[in-house]
Amino acid sequence: MTDIFEVPSPDNNLLDKAEQLRLASIKTSQTNNNERIRALNLMADSLEKNSKEIIDSNFEDYKKAEIKGISKALLSRLKLSKEKLNLGIEGIRKVGDLSDPLGQIQIKKELSKGLILERKTVPIGVLGVIFESRPDAVMQISSLAIRAGNGVMLKGGSEANFTNQAIVSALKKGLQKSNIDDNAICLLTSRKDSMAMLNLEKFINLIIPRGSNELVKFIQENTGIPVLGHADGICHLYIDDEVNLDIALKVALDSKIQYPAACNAIETLLIHKSIAPAFLKKAIPIFNSNNVKLIGDKKAVKLGVAFEANYEDWQTEYLDLILSIKIVDDLEEGIAHIQKFSSKHTDGIITENISNANKFMSEIDSAGVFHNCSTRFADGFRYGFGAEVGISTQTLPPRGPVGLEGLVTYKYFLRGEGHSVDDFSSGKSIYTHKDL
């Protein structure tokens, strides 16, 4: 996306689509739980029925992409096998099984006799989702959006255009049999439209980008619409002096190599100086045999780390089998390093000292603070949320792995019998402020 420097104004065609989507999203917000569950099942049925067209469309996309010579990694993400499609369909039914996020009463109180305040969860409205490659994201995001009573405007990578169109066409056919207006799902296919989406403040309430750091950064810097997501995932693991070395080795290795391209994999290992010789003696051969390139500060190099780190390393998300290592004098220095360089995604400590663990978890203000376990657990599925729309590294909620709960907001409902504020100013009425 780095070649796009201008966000175009939406043209009339896009504005029409956005208006239809907005109206459909209002209708969707009025549906009840059973109607939304039924809609998801009809969406899943329709995908099953149209699976041949979808797989064929994906084959077209794949052939084109191969000729174009796109990278192997992108090709593998683009490929939608029958198994992947079935997993996507199963995922939609599972989202139907999640409990209704709407209509949850968060506050209910009597402000005064006959004047009742309620705060209830309601849909956000319209989600704008921009994602790269993975056509399975269309199924996941659409089902989460509808489950939470929202409309959704989708824009996938152009290399998956045929696949995305086939999937959305099937989803809409499913919706047509349900009580939900099929305009609640809207697919954009041109890059111009997807950029203009960033200017649809009046129609879109939340942008969810799913893709490279560059994509996310570009979107964050070029829209006034709130963005749910994260650009960098610079996660740390600090190994304290009082540790069980086996746990430290196991967790450090898992945090780095279990899936190095994930945002929740660690980029930097901080090691207390008094445990560093013993730890690195065991760890270096293991990392080497797992093809992890180790880069360290001067002290780490003295202890056998092959390459010396420069300042840039502490703020780099490698997304690869590369790990930077720093030896620190104490817990405080470890915390200070993380406070400076963390992208506030997930940071962990390995220690047998509970008060050190508590200090670390309290002073590090990342979305996830972990003790004696792999940073790779920072994930909506592993947290048991059933499905995930993304991981937010912002300070304000929703932060961390965001499930269905992140696709709703709340509003205040106040019901009276002709109550005026003046009656309270004059002393004629009084506030009772009683929880109901």
Place this chain on the structure above:
Amino acid sequence: MTDIFEVPSPDNNLLDKAEQLRLASIKTSQTNNNERIRALNLMADSLEKNSKEIIDSNFEDYKKAEIKGISKALLSRLKLSKEKLNLGIEGIRKVGDLSDPLGQIQIKKELSKGLILERKTVPIGVLGVIFESRPDAVMQISSLAIRAGNGVMLKGGSEANFTNQAIVSALKKGLQKSNIDDNAICLLTSRKDSMAMLNLEKFINLIIPRGSNELVKFIQENTGIPVLGHADGICHLYIDDEVNLDIALKVALDSKIQYPAACNAIETLLIHKSIAPAFLKKAIPIFNSNNVKLIGDKKAVKLGVAFEANYEDWQTEYLDLILSIKIVDDLEEGIAHIQKFSSKHTDGIITENISNANKFMSEIDSAGVFHNCSTRFADGFRYGFGAEVGISTQTLPPRGPVGLEGLVTYKYFLRGEGHSVDDFSSGKSIYTHKDL
């Protein structure tokens, strides 16, 4: 603020202050409930002890402002009488009485044997508050910030500089006797610094502007830091055909005249055509006798409204005794008008028809949707939140009147015994996802 078009970079002096504040805010986040309550009481004691200096400083500010010829409204907001100061002090003690917003467990579950996930409320970090005139805001905001474990950077209007300095000096003296680092409150006095504050993304987690629409808009457009607040408050009241005319009149009048300069006062009244003649016949003389200037569409003018409205009127926040009136054919037209022009603050319906009320409250996506009561109830104190930092018109939480609850966020704490994700991939471990 409209004369400022450039946001300067923070200078070294400001960066030093911000760093001290950041470190103090981390220490504050570690304090327990009793320590924070004690700090608030010491802050209140110190204000009492230094009340003469504060009142004297305010007198200096007032004299200067009078000579400068600032408006009467501003002068009256600037004035800090002994009574207002005492109310502020009492307010601080009341914030101490509110229940602790920190450490609330929102989620607690076992992900697998020995792997426990908790989501708990934590402070946001550092708040940046920019406000105009009212020196009482310093006391209110500082106490709310400290109560929720945050640090706060404050910038008030320059016309209240002496007062603000005297208040902050007293608050800091109070904090010095407590367990909270007095660097947790930081006052800026130059306009250059207050604008540079908008570029302190690394130090400030949330900006809270309290002032004119122009100030809020300027801030929203010139910072990458999340902003809690609202610019416009264009609130509507829709009067349905099936109404109790007395209720309709009473609520319409209260919503407009009880305090017309408030953001929760209505700017537009929408009236169902079949009730409009009867309603306006009674309402026009009452509004006239209360000096409310009525502006209406053609149909309203035919029914006696004095002035004709233009398009601009439907999107104007008068903040004054002016009311625009539109006659609509039905509920749907009323809802559509509000969906188009509402600033999503608070919109109300007057009706005896429950299903119409429900439709209205469900289809209007404002922070507050009211039935048969005045829009002026949209307020943190009236909602029973004890204190209010502001009212947010954004779609995502916190929205509506925001109390102490809006000054906290949450984070995920995961504690294990050496758990690795690989053990789950290989089938060696299984997820239990059991609520605790």
